[in-house]
Amino acid sequence: MTRQRIIQPVVDLMRDPDGPRDRQLLYGDGVCTHEENNGWSRITSDKDGYAGWVRSDCLAPDVPATHWITAPSTHAYEQPNMKSRDRTSLSFGSKVQTMSEQNGFIETELGFIPAIHAKQINVTLTDPVAVAELFLGTPYLWGGNSRFGLDCSGLVQAGMLACGLPCPGDSGDQERDLGQALTPGTPAQRGDLLFWKGHVAWVYGDNMLLHANAFHMDVTFEPMDAAITRILDQGDGPVTAHKRL
Missing domain, CATH: 2.30.30.40 (SH3 Domains)
Structure with a gap:
């Protein structure tokens, strides 16, 4: 190994x-x-x-990372200058090793990344739903885990890991392992998770879900009641679990 x-x-x-x-x-x-x-x-x-x-x-x-990307996505430039040529793009959650910092950029092996787009590796965020909101409009991609495309479980995992909370990669494992199951009829609150067979969504609040889904083909807000009805009507069944972290 x-x-x-x-x-x-x-x-x-x-x-x-x-x-x-x-x-x-x-x-x-x-x-x-x-x-x-x-x-x-x-x-x-x-x-x-x-x-x-x-x-x-x-x-x-392997080399130890010093920083991780906290912007939805970022560019690595040839020089510590936003007008220089960009070499590549990185997604939220990527990890880099910093060699120096100059002119508001961190120098990495890929190039110079805006320092405002990264935090030190030991810093975690506090609101997984706010993290998920960073991905609004990201195209749906089965098995995806990046700003360039992700699925329902990828969106949940991105929010959890950014806040230092362990999280499996698949929605079925997330339903089994995350949070505490609530009894049917319990009012949903921000940060809860709703599960269906093969699907998971964040509760954003005010009867609103935030989820990556193949119906809209992106990360979007959707009224909770409408989503529950739509998913049932399209043949994917009822909510299987309501969990609170």
Whole structure:
């Protein structure tokens, strides 16, 4: 077993080599590599224990991150100057090692990132729903975990991990592991989670949900009562759990 990290902005975590995407990993995510086979590596993700296969050229020896990206997304520039050429883009939650700070930018191996878009690695946020709100308008992507595309469980996990709260990657595991189950009819409050078979949504408050869903194909607000009726009418069943963190 070898300690490594992800060195591409977003990497698909596959069920099998060159198979379907189950989840995604972000730049700087730590992994344990168990084996390599024809350019593919079987890994386990540090952040949630998710296992699968990634391309081996997306991995490099692990180095300690000093900062993480707290803007929805950011650019790495050639120089500490917003008018210089941008080299790549990173999503919220990516981790980087800083070599210096100058002119309001942190210097990383990718280039210079606006310091206002990052926090030190040991800093956590406090409101997972506010984190999820940063992703409004992000396109829906099955198995997605980044600002460039994510699904319902990815949106929940992004909010939880940013606040230092452990969270599985799949909605079924989230329903099993997160929070305390509430009895039917309990009034929902901000930060609760509603689950359906194969789906999860944040309760934003005032009878409003915030969720990534394939009906709207993005992260959006939706009235809670309307969403419950819509999901039932489209054949995906009733709410299976109401959980409070």
